[in-house]
Amino acid sequence: xxxxxxxxxxxxxxxxxxxxxxxxxxxxxxxxxxxxxxxxxxxxxxxxxxxxxxxxxxxxxxxxxxxxxxxxxxxxxxxxxxxxxxxxxxxxxxxxxxxxxxxxxxxxxxxxxxxxxxxxxxxxxxxxxxxxxxxxxxxxxxxxxxxxxxxxxxxxxxxxxxxxxxxxxxxxxxxxxxxxxxxxxxxxxxxxxxxxxxxxxxxxxxxxxxxxxxxxxxxxxx
Amino acid sequence: xxxxxxxxxxxxxxxxxxxxxxxxxxxxxxxxxxxxxxxxxxxxxxxxxxxxxxxxxxxxxxxxxxxxxxxxxxxxxxxxxxxxxxxxxxxxxxxxxxxxxxxxxxxxxxxxxxxxxxxxxxxxxxxxxxxxxxxxxxxxxxxxxxxxxxxxxxxxxxxxxxxxxxxxxxxxxxxx
Numbered sequence: 595x596x597x598x599x600x601x602x603x604x605x606x607x608x609x610x611x612x613x614x615x616x617x618x619x620x621x622x623x624x625x626x627x628x629x630x631x632x633x634x635x636x637x638x639x640x641x642x643x644x645x646x647x648x649x650x651x652x653x654x655x656x657x658x659x660x661x662x663x664x665x666x667x668x669x670x671x672x673x674x675x676x677x678x679x680x681x682x683x684x685x686x687x688x689x690x691x692x693x694x695x696x697x698x699x700x701x702x703x704x705x706x707x708x709x710x711x712x713x714x715x716x717x718x719x720x721x722x723x724x725x726x727x728x729x730x731x732x733x734x735x736x737x738x739x740x741x742x743x744x745x746x747x748x749x750x751x752x753x754x755x756x757x758x759x760x761x762x763x764x765x766x767x768x769x770x771x772x773x774x775x776x777x778x779x780x781x782x783x784x785x786x787x788x789x790x791x792x793x794x795x796x797x798x799x800x801x802x803x804x805x806x807x808x809x810x811x812x813x814x815x816x
Numbered sequence: 817x818x819x820x821x822x823x824x825x826x827x828x829x830x831x832x833x834x835x836x837x838x839x840x841x842x843x844x845x846x847x848x849x850x851x852x853x854x855x856x857x858x859x860x861x862x863x864x865x866x867x868x869x870x871x872x873x874x875x876x877x878x879x880x881x882x883x884x885x886x887x888x889x890x891x892x893x894x895x896x897x898x899x900x901x902x903x904x905x906x907x908x909x910x911x912x913x914x915x916x917x918x919x920x921x922x923x924x925x926x927x928x929x930x931x932x933x934x935x936x937x938x939x940x941x942x943x944x945x946x947x948x949x950x951x952x953x954x955x956x957x958x959x960x961x962x963x964x965x966x967x968x969x970x971x972x973x974x975x976x977x978x979x980x981x982x983x984x985x986x987x988x989x990x991x992x
Contacts, residue, residue, distance in 0.1 A: 596969065596972070597941070597969045597972050600919075600923050603920055604837075606920065607920045608836070608943075697863065697866065698863055698883045699863045699866060699876055699883075700879065700883070701879065701953065701954060702886065702933070703933075703954060705883045805890070808933075809933075812956065813960070
């Protein structure tokens with residue numbers, strides 16, 4: 595059998611299926627309006643808030659850095675915070691802009707490249723947010739505290755205690771990664787937990803990168 | 817193109833076969849198909865103001881339908897445990913009037929073994945689209961469409977030849 599012989603089979607299949615569609619006009623109207631609201635609005639609100647918070651964090655870190663420019667400790671902590679917050683906020687702004695302009699009527703390869711890039715940005719954002727939150731929460735909290743109150747909290751905390759806290763964060767991260775590898779194959783995880791373990795193990799980024807490579811191959815393979 | 821819900825419903829009915837075939841090609845499960853059809857309807861509704869009438873209506877619908885189906889397929893593959901109740905669905909798939917013929921079954925089994933992008937290409941080809949229009953929907957070059965179809969035809973021929981050989985009753989994976 596040849597591919598062209600299958601055209602008739604396919605046409606007969608289409609005719610069978612065409613007879614089997616039922617539309618309820620009232621429910622269709624409600625579904626369309628409800629779904630459009632529920633799918634896009636929360637994502638865009640949350641991302642907008644994250645961008646605003648990110649910018650506020652960068653401004654706060656830069657303000658503290660300016661006050662203690664000569665001190666290497668502040669350069670590392672506040673400077674590092676500003677750079678990482680800039681990266682995460684940039685990824686967030688990218689996702690927000692791309693999802694606002696996403697067009698499902700675009701060519702298949704174009705749309706899927708956009709979707710996969712958004713997904714990649716989302717996974718990277720989650721990974722770095724977790725990394726910052728778990729490993730460096732104390733120095734970040736001290737910098738933000740100074741930015742809000744003007745009280746130089748970082749100077750009051752001894753370096754050994756700060757280092758010990760960061761080491762403890764690294765241990766927690768290691769344990770989290772080991773547990774994620776253990777749970778990543780489980781099928782009964784809720785979507786949030788799945789996203790978390792896939793981001794921690796790096797599987798999500800690998801999968802998105804592989805799909806982008808597949809798309810490129812499909813476009814190029816002539 | 818601006819359309820009200822009545823015109824939109826007519827559009828869905830006019831292209832019901834097309835939408836159904838795309839959903840059927842990507843989902844063998846009836847609940848998933850219903851979900852995909854709802855999603856296609858939603859994306860068509862959302863994109864209706866951006867429709868450019870220089871393109872054929874079917875090209876526009878095919879792009880949206882394949883884009884939704886491929887996204888759904890990939891999402892479901894990642895989260896295969898998730899199932900959404902479609903109680904009170906606005907668009908309902910009734911059982912097809914007759915059981916699929918053996919040829920239809922065989923075609924579906926073979927299509928299941930194709931990668932999601934190759935499947936879209938075959939689907940458009942089987943629906944009688946020329947190479948230029950397939951290229952327009954998929955966003956690849958016309959020569960690329962020709963090359964890929966040639967390869968797929970060879971693989972299909974080889975798969976059917978193998979199937980005809982004794983002691984080999986299954987159609988092997990065509991492309992991955």
